[in-house]
Amino acid sequence: MTGAAGQAAGVVVAGAGPVGLTAALVLARRGVAVTVLEAGEELSSESRASTFHPPTLEMLHDLGVLEALLERGLVTRTFQYRDRAGRVLAELDLGVLAGDTPYPFRVQCEQSKLTPVLLGELAGLAEVRFGHRVTGVAARAGGVVVETSRGEVRGGWLVGADGAHSAVRRALGVPFEGITYPERFLVASTGEDLAELLPGLGPVAYVSDPVEWLVLLRTPDHWRVLLPTPSGTSDAAELGRLPSRLRGVADPGRDWKVAHASIYRVHQRVAARFLLGRVLLAGDAAHVNNPLGGMGMNSGIHDAVEMGTALADVLTGSAPYGGRPARLEAAAARRRAVALDHVQRASHANWERIRSGGSRDGELRALAADPAAARAHLLRSSMISAFRPGGPA
Numbered sequence: 001m002t003g004a005a006g007q008a009a010g011v012v013v014a015g016a017g018p019v020g021l022t023a024a025l026v027l028a029r030r031g032v033a034v035t036v037l038e039a040g041e042e043l044s045s046e047s048r049a050s051t052f053h054p055p056t057l058e059m060l061h062d063l064g065v066l067e068a069l070l071e072r073g074l075v076t077r078t079f080q081y082r083d084r085a086g087r088v089l090a091e092l093d094l095g096v097l098a099g100d101t102p103y104p105f106r107v108q109c110e111q112s113k114l115t116p117v118l119l120g121e122l123a124g125l126a127e128v129r130f131g132h133r134v135t136g137v138a139a140r141a142g143g144v145v146v147e148t149s150r151g152e153v154r155g156g157w158l159v160g161a162d163g164a165h166s167a168v169r170r171a172l173g174v175p176f177e178g179i180t181y182p183e184r185f186l187v188a189s190t191g192e193d194l195a196e197l198l199p200g201l202g203p204v205a206y207v208s209d210p211v212e213w214l215v216l217l218r219t220p221d222h223w224r225v226l227l228p229t230p231s232g233t234s235d236a237a238e239l240g241r242l243p244s245r246l247r248g249v250a251d252p253g254r255d256w257k258v259a260h261a262s263i264y265r266v267h268q269r270v271a272a273r274f275l276l277g278r279v280l281l282a283g284d285a286a287h288v289n290n291p292l293g294g295m296g297m298n299s300g301i302h303d304a305v306e307m308g309t310a311l312a313d314v315l316t317g318s319a320p321y322g323g324r325p326a327r328l329e330a331a332a333a334r335r336r337a338v339a340l341d342h343v344q345r346a347s348h349a350n351w352e353r354i355r356s357g358g359s360r361d362g363e364l365r366a367l368a369a370d371p372a373a374a375r376a377h378l379l380r381s382s383m384i385s386a387f388r389p390g391g392p393a
């Protein structure tokens with residue numbers, strides 16, 4: 001980014017997903033000059049994540065975009081643990097967290113409905129350049145040079161929010177270690193009304209089974225079904241057997257209407273560092289996890305707010321800056337600790353629980369019957385315990 005007088009200034013954000021746009025808005029609202037670089041020619045229309053947890057709702061409120069999200073999404077107070085026989089093992093109510101958050105519920109809404117709202121808020125505050133794919137990053141005195149498919153962009157700082165395959169992270173050579181799950185995950189969006197097909201089904205249900213576990217999740221446009229899929233088969237074969245698998249979930253007497261289906265590999269990985277010199281990594285560029293519990297996008301937005309605020313403090317002189325931005329280092333270290341100690345741990349525990357079959361039914365029934373245990377579980381699963389000062393619980 002080069003200003004009219006030719007001087008490098010401000011912050012470059014790589015990626016115009018929910019994380020990059022949130023970081024840009026946090027910084028721009030503090031008067032920082034921001035340029036967002038997005039590889040695509042427009043915002044992604046892929047729905048991807050669709051769960052917003054209470055701390056994220058608090059942050060989106062502070063950014064002035066919560067009303068717009070609530071207009072577009074479904075407010076969901078309860079979620080269920082079920083088995084494949086249709087039994088509800090536990091139904092938990094986020095309403096018990098009314099003393100812990102002003103938003104004791106989840107909002108189900110495709111992330112692609114939030115990004116245009118964030119982009120709209122950035123109008124006149126930041127520059128957003130589409131069709132700019134980041135290809136490299138170089139340090140220079142007092143800033144960074146970002147190489148893109150359309151030439152160099154200079155800035156004082158860079159926020160890499162360019163996804164799991166982050167060109168920023170790769171350019172810096174930051175290790176991204178962790179595991180890849182043995183199965184792939186298949187997500188299908190259906191036009192069927194699952195609440196009609198499955199008696200007593202709530203808007204979010206984690207259905208356990210050692211082989212054929214699934215998640216059923218209602219969004220404003222569709223029900224989504226998440227299923228495990230073997231690693232050694234072709235996508236075409238898996239999509240071919242999807243109709244019979246879906247009829248095994250609930251049989252409407254015909255093949256389900258499927259609006260969209262995709263199959264992907266799932267990893268648990270955390271970057272070795274979230275701050276290198278004048279570059280921050282946030283969201284999927286910094287950490288990826290399985291989607292069970294809906295923590296990926298939420299923790300990415302939390303990265304954007306916490307590290308974006310710390311960077312704004314450094315740049316506006318609100319934080320002591322003695323050559324090394326200790327405020328920023330602390331924020332990056334805390335976000336990495338949350339990714340490791342909360343998000344990775346909780347999402348992996350969700351994977352272990354959902355494929356446990358009947359062996360943990362008693363534990364889930366006991367959870368629902370014990371208000372203190374249910375509240376502790378809700379504080380963790382809603383990400384409140386990771387977000388509050390004091391860190392992960």
Ligand SMILES: O=C(O)CCc1cccc(O)c1
Nearest residue numbers: 051215224226291292293294
């Ligand atoms: O647990 C959640 O809130 C999200 C789980 C889920 C369900 C369906 C699709 C998907 O990508 C994630």
